[in-house]
Amino acid sequence: MPICVFDITPDGTALPPVADRPLGDGYRWWHFDLSDPDLPEFLADHVPDIPAAALTAPETRPRADMYGDGLILNLRGVNLNSDGPADRMVAVRIWVTRSMVVTVRMRRIFALNEIRERAEAGQAPTTPMGFVGALTAGLMGRVRDTVFDLAERIDALEDTMHDDAAPLPAELVEERRMAIRLRRYLGPQRDALMALLATDTAMMSQGQRARLREHTNLAKLAVEELEALIARMTAVQDHHTAQAALAQGRNGYVLSIVAAVFLPLGFLTGLFGVNVAGMPGVDVPWAFAALCAGLVILTATAIWVLRRMRWI
Template sequence: MTVFAFDITANGSNVATADAPPEGGYRWAHFDLDDPHLTAFLDTHVPAIPAAALVAPETRPRADRFGDGLMLNLRGVNLTDDGPEDQMVAVRMWVTAHLVVTVRMRQVFALDTLREDAAQGYAPATPMMFVSSLSTRLMGRVQDTVFDLSGRVDGMEDSVQDDDSPLPPELAEERRMAIRLRRYLAPQRDALVALVGTDSPLMSQSARDLLREQANLAKLNVEELEGLIARMTAVQDHHTAQAALLQGHNGYVLSIIAAVFLPLGFITGLFGVNVAGMPGINTSWAFAALCAGLVAMSVGAVWVLRWLKWI
């Protein structure tokens, strides 16, 4: 059985479901993909090719005309508890002048909102107005998600101002989220652009105008995501460069210390051999003279390094 179904009149109100849609109106039937009654319904009411598209295990956004109807796939952000927002949920649709069939795999809150409106008698008056209303709700939620992500990226960029701040631990996951969102939204942008340009007789000018705005919004969201990906890459590059600079500075300091103490180590090692003939063994001031010589060598090594402009 369907998740729900409405017979919608030409003024957008709903009536009791009958054998046929009301005159001048359309029927909206919504199914879960795993509904055992879905196949029988599609065999009766939907041509074979659109029916196969409605039950396909994998989908991508599309907008294709088939005869007097439209095969549509749109995606929205996942607002349920069973996955992250960037694991976008798909809405499969078959739209004709008198029938709208929607199929979901996961709950789609935009469809639930349309159902509530329809139950109160405020459904879209035509199938294409239904499509434009659904795409408006889907893209609105997408835009909210992209704006939230943009705000978090702003916070990451603020950390760049402080060279001592560590790499934000959430950077990698946020960048993956932006990449996954763009992966789904880029074809959705193309699908909405194709839908706006379709020559289907279902398309009214008012619906076309509304869909054009959603196509433009999809373009803006894709561009924003591309910018966010680039900005997060810049944050990563900055912290990588800072880490490399710090490592190079520390290595430089260690090299200077090694350069100063290398001759000292040689001299002390030479005078530390335990063999006969070492000078100063029987001289009381020999140790003081050796220490003074080592200090002088250290000062001389520092002077040479400064003269070479290594420090």
Template sequence: MAQPTDKGRAMPICVFDIADDGSTTVPSNTDLTGPARYRWWHFDLSDPLLAQWCESHLPEIPAGALLQSETRPRCDSFDGGLILNLRGINMNDGQPAEEMVSIRMWVTDAVVITVRLRRVFAIEDIRQSAQAQMAPPNPAGFISELVTRLTGRVQSEVASIAKLTEFFEADLEDDETPIPNELTQSRRRVIRLRRYLDPQRAALNKLATEALMPPKSQPALRELANRTTMAVEELDALRDRLVAVQDDHDLDVARRQARNSFLLSVGAGIFLPISFLTGLFGVNVGGMPGINSPWAFPILCISMTVLALILVFAIRRMRWI
């Protein structure tokens, strides 16, 4: 697909003029807006010329928001437009899903600008729809479709963690089951997801009230915000459940260690007096009783056995074992 080019200017990943019916054309000029319903620009943050392009085409504050290396979800109105930062599940190969990818946006009634740092599959889906002449017909529809795709993937990821947590809880019924290697990783996944989903919930709630979004799209956005709220609440519950699973495993390990230590202490209590006797009668000095008697050794062994039985009986009477 051909892209508009201009020497010394940023090269977008894609750019489309999108009509009211969702049909698209690739513009041949580098103007910010076009003759269609709206123009969509999609950039990579690593483009060295992106900063120059933003400074020459956009107000200072939206330009700075698009160029931030680190973002958190936000939704702020500015001069008739909308500064919108969202996060989505990381579906890039070899990267953890909980390291959520960010999408930076500047939206007006005539233009949508999106900037990514890593590949965002929800944006790629919209890009494929645009190539198939089925793009969202207006900026509000673009935002709604993007939020819908991001929220759906978030719910799927939370559901997968919930299923794994149920497996961990079922394992607790077997005292011999070791601590799962995935338990700590799952706890980290929950923490990282919640870090971004909580502010994203607030951003979506605010988005549903923005003037740029038509009244007919606001109920759907409120529903998406509610689904994000439910995901955050589920993550809170999962965090507590995973902590409980970890505590149960830690308690089981502590109980086993205490039991083993107790048994060793009981064994030492039984054999310590016997060891004292063997040490005493093993002294190689004159005057030891029984040196010249062939019955001395059997008598000593029987005496130590009797002593051991007496100690075991005494320990059981004290209910130590």
């Protein structure tokens, strides 16, 4: 059984479907879940083979193609369900003609639920392309909000660049992965909306085309923003990597200086610590004081040499 079926009249009223009802300028909206066992039989009776195959494809990418007098659409929206992150985008498969709109989803899509609620309230989109416009607006509006929320989080991550001692933010990797995934799907969606905008179909009025142009511009903006966010996160990571390399270099430099100063001291103390006969000064009371003074002089000399060589 479909999730819902409505006969949409030209004034936006949604009525329960009746088999022999004349639709006139209205249309019928069928909404299915991909796992519905009745879906193949319905498609075989009402939809041509190629659009039917597109509606039941297990994997999709955004597309907009004319087929006969109908339109095949695949669109994606952010996943707002509890079963995964927003960047695991959900797909909606659509077949549109003058008298029919068929939508198929695998997971719940809030933009479709919103249209369903409007239909139940008697405010459904009045034409099939109006339905497509409303769905596109719902999908892209949620995409915009998700991208802008991500941008705000990246702004906070960039603030860590002002603190050289701050470690690399742990969430940077996940945020970058999210931006890349969103860019992966929204790039083709932008292209699909551009193709839909360029489609020469009598089903789309000039007003609907103008509104679709705004949704297409929003898709372009989202893709450009995601590309900028990916570059900004790369800059944040590069900054922290550079700061870590500088800190490691400074630490290594300090250790090298300490080693250069104490290497001769260690040699002498090791030499005079040999417990064998013949060591000078064993029977001289002031020999230890002389050794300490010699070590001080040797340390000062080593530091002077290092300064002359501009190592410190």
